[in-house]
Amino acid sequence: MPSTYAIGDVQGCFDDLLRLLEKLDFDPETDRLWFTGDLVNKGPNSLELLRFVRGLGTAAISVLGNHDLHLLAVAAGAVRIRKKDTISEILDAPDCEELLFWLRHQPLLHHSESLGFTMIHAGLPPQWDLEKAQQCARELETVLQNFGYEDLFLHLKGDGPLSWREDLAGWDRLRFITNCFTQLRWCDPSGRIDFLGKRRRVSAKKKRSQPWFEIPGRASKSLRVLFGHWAKLAILPTATRGAAGVIPLDTGCANGGRFTAFRLEDWRYFRLKCKNKSVPWRSLAMHEPNLQSND
Numbered sequence: 001m002p003s004t005y006a007i008g009d010v011q012g013c014f015d016d017l018l019r020l021l022e023k024l025d026f027d028p029e030t031d032r033l034w035f036t037g038d039l040v041n042k043g044p045n046s047l048e049l050l051r052f053v054r055g056l057g058t059a060a061i062s063v064l065g066n067h068d069l070h071l072l073a074v075a076a077g078a079v080r081i082r083k084k085d086t087i088s089e090i091l092d093a094p095d096c097e098e099l100l101f102w103l104r105h106q107p108l109l110h111h112s113e114s115l116g117f118t119m120i121h122a123g124l125p126p127q128w129d130l131e132k133a134q135q136c137a138r139e140l141e142t143v144l145q146n147f148g149y150e151d152l153f154l155h156l157k158g159d160g161p162l163s164w165r166e167d168l169a170g171w172d173r174l175r176f177i178t179n180c181f182t183q184l185r186w187c188d189p190s191g192r193i194d195f196l197g198k199r200r201r202v203s204a205k206k207k208r209s210q211p212w213f214e215i216p217g218r219a220s221k222s223l224r225v226l227f228g229h230w231a232k233l234a235i236l237p238t239a240t241r242g243a244a245g246v247i248p249l250d251t252g253c254a255n256g257g258r259f260t261a262f263r264l265e266d267w268r269y270f271r272l273k274c275k276n277k278s279v280p281w282r283s284l285a286m287h288e289p290n291l292q293s294n295d
Helices: 014-024 046-055 066-075 096-103 130-144 150-154 170-183 239-244 284-294
Strands: 004-007 032-035 060-062 110-112 117-119 225-227 246-248 258-263 268-273
Touching: 004 014, 014 046, 014 258, 014 268, 046 096, 066 096, 066 150, 066 170, 130 170
Parallel strands: 004 032, 032 060, 117 225, 225 246
Antiparallel strands: 004 258, 110 117, 258 268
């Protein structure tokens, strides 16, 4: 029976991904992979990872994460590459332009009505239901996928605005949308984003920052949301998170943690201890024909 696997942040750990796919007995002819974003950076082999996922064609879909956008911003000349980045091999590759074109055409949100799951990289502000989240995702995707997209990265610097308003416009609106889909972890009950994540009380109002999915009455409460970006969250499902309808999947592969896959059809978890290094892999040849045929 075909299976759909949602996989937490890969971050360039290509060899670990291949080990996980072998454990899953993944068949690209029938099975499907959903990636929670951050395909690149930190790990040792972002270039081959991008080539592989792109080569899977319709067998894989990935939402965009903050590290993916960082790669695009560096390539656009909007920010400088950092010492800890592991994306230089992508920028120097002969197929760099094709890979970046494919990457910026990936969505910010993926929703399957038939499977009953929604996937994002980071979080949703409490005011957004599915329709509003899809609308905001399309707004940002339209900019990323069209001529002059480089300008976006020049205007993403800075944290504000921190709260959603329907009348937000221009770069302020796109900056807020970007921060939610790729950075959001904590916010207060009004939806004000807290990038520090210290659950601090806010002045005399005594509003305490909470994980975005624990905000009472959030409009996305009815959704079952798959997301990454938050490796410190415990991966084991709890009654609280089950009630909240969220499935966190980032378990810190690039930091020596584990790789986690979640099968949507039966809610089963699969985990693999990460080696977090590039090693000769005996199954690599098994995947190469699919790379060629689907590219």
